[in-house]
Amino acid sequence: MAYCVHCGVKLGEGEKRCPLCQTPVYDPAEPHPAPAPKPYPVRTPEQELKRSKRFLLTLSALMLLAPAVLCQIIDLLISGGISWSGYASGALLMLFVSVTVPLLAPRHQAYVAIGTAFLCLNGYLFLVERLSGSSHWFFPIALPALALGAVLVTIITVLFRLDRLNRLTLVAAVFAAAAVECVAVEWLHGMANQWNGSFRWSPFVLAPCLFISFALFFINGNRAVREEVRRRVHF
Numbered sequence: 001m002a003y004c005v006h007c008g009v010k011l012g013e014g015e016k017r018c019p020l021c022q023t024p025v026y027d028p029a030e031p032h033p034a035p036a037p038k039p040y041p042v043r044t045p046e047q048e049l050k051r052s053k054r055f056l057l058t059l060s061a062l063m064l065l066a067p068a069v070l071c072q073i074i075d076l077l078i079s080g081g082i083s084w085s086g087y088a089s090g091a092l093l094m095l096f097v098s099v100t101v102p103l104l105a106p107r108h109q110a111y112v113a114i115g116t117a118f119l120c121l122n123g124y125l126f127l128v129e130r131l132s133g134s135s136h137w138f139f140p141i142a143l144p145a146l147a148l149g150a151v152l153v154t155i156i157t158v159l160f161r162l163d164r165l166n167r168l169t170l171v172a173a174v175f176a177a178a179a180v181e182c183v184a185v186e187w188l189h190g191m192a193n194q195w196n197g198s199f200r201w202s203p204f205v206l207a208p209c210l211f212i213s214f215a216l217f218f219i220n221g222n223r224a225v226r227e228e229v230r231r232r233v234h235f
Contacts, residue, residue: 007020011025057100057103060096061100086131097120114150115150118146122138141188145184145188149181152181168220179205179213187202
C-alpha cells in the first residue's frame with residue numbers, strides 16, 4: 001500500500017503522480033534511466049584556454065605603465081619637473097615586481113613572495129627617503145624593522161607549512177609577531193634619536209596583541225573550549 005509523501009492520499013498501482021497534488025511518485029527499487037546525451041559537445045580540458053604567464057606579465061605591465069606615465073606627464077605639466085610623480089611611479093613598480101616575480105617560481109612561491117616584498121619595500125622606502133630629502137631614517141630604522149618582519153613572517157610560514165600551526169595558533173602567532181615588531185620599531189626609532197630608555201606607545205600595542213595571542217593558544221590547548229569555539233564561530 002503506497003501513500004503520497006506530500007498529501008498522504010492513497011496511491012493506486014502504477015501511479016507516477018499523486019492524483020490529488022500531482023507530486024511525482026518515486027520507487028527506490030525501480031532502476032533509473034541513463035541520462036540522455038546532451039545535444040551539444042562537451043568541452044574537453046584540452047580545449048580550455050591556457051593562461052600564458054608571458055601574457056599575464058605583459059598585461060599587468062601595461063596596466064601599471066599607463067598610470068605611471070600619466071602621473072609623470074601631469075607632474076611635468078604642473079610643476080615642470082619630477083616631484084610627487086616619483087612616489088607614484090615607485091609604488092607602481094614595487095607592486096608590479098612583488099606580484100609578478102612570485103608567478104615565475106611556483107614551487108617556492110610563498111618564500112619568493114616574502115623575499116620579493118622585502119626587497120621591494122626596502123627599495124621604495126629608500127626612494128622615499130631620497131626624494132623627500134629628509135633625515136637619514138632608512139638604514140637605522142626601516143631596513144632592520146623590515147628585516148625583522150621578514151624573518152618573523154618566514155618563521156610563521158615554515159611552521160604553518162610543516163603543520164606545526166593550525167588556524168587558531170596561526171592567528172595567535174601573527175598577533176605575537178605584530179607585538180614584537182612594534183616594540184622593535186620603537187626601540188630602533190629611539191636608538192636613532194637619542195633614546196632615553198623608555199617605551200611610550202609600543203606597550204599599548206604589545207598588551208592587547210599578547211592577550212589575544214595567549215587567549216588563542218589557551219583555546220587551542222583546551223579541547224573542550226576549542227570545540228565549543230568551533231561550534232559557535234565555525235573556525
